[in-house]
Amino acid sequence: MPGSPDYAVIVANRAGLTVGFCVLFLPCRVPFGLVEYIGVDASRRGGSIGSTMMAYALDYASTSGHDTMLFEVESDRAPGAEQRNRQRRQTFYRQLGCRRLDQLAYLLPLETDPPPPPMDLFVWREKESVPVAGAMLREWLTLLYVHVYDGSASHPRIDLMMAPMSDPVALI
Secondary structure: OOOOOOEEEEEEOOOOOOEEEEEEEOOOOOOOEEEEEEOOHHOOOOOOHHHHHHHHHHHHHHHHHOEEEEEEOOOOOOOOOOOHHHHHHHHHHOOOOOOEEEEOOOOOOOOOOOOOEEEEEEEEOOOOOOOOOOHHHHHHHHHEEEEOOOOOOHHHHHHHHHOOOOEEEEEO
16 A cells, blocks of 8 residues: 555544544545545544544545545444444444445455455445446446455456345435
């Protein structure tokens, strides 16, 4: 990432200390990007650092020509010990104006043991959140798989995710 024109890192500082950061994937050739990671020091959460940083990040993305941003978020629909934290994260993104792609069971292109948790893909748009054309969703997934994860444009998980999707895909 360092030195790549496709990435930006935003850092939040308070009293000379780094208290949060955000990594943005903003490919030069398309008008959408990915908030790849956001983190706030655990002792500082709930104090508006994350929302302030995200407002800045979304404004930065927009002024860089990226009117749509994607967020990979752990699904809150699977029960488990972390469900409350997952619900809190999803609420955070919804408060920013993000909406979840309906019906999409997002599959990270990672081969890990244990496998990645169930994920959702959220969308933020500078303009109103209208449904997403199936071809656009496929383009987003392919770009993420190829340019963020160094995977293949023909990765079978892309077809697996797209198979049950309606066209257009609703944002909920």
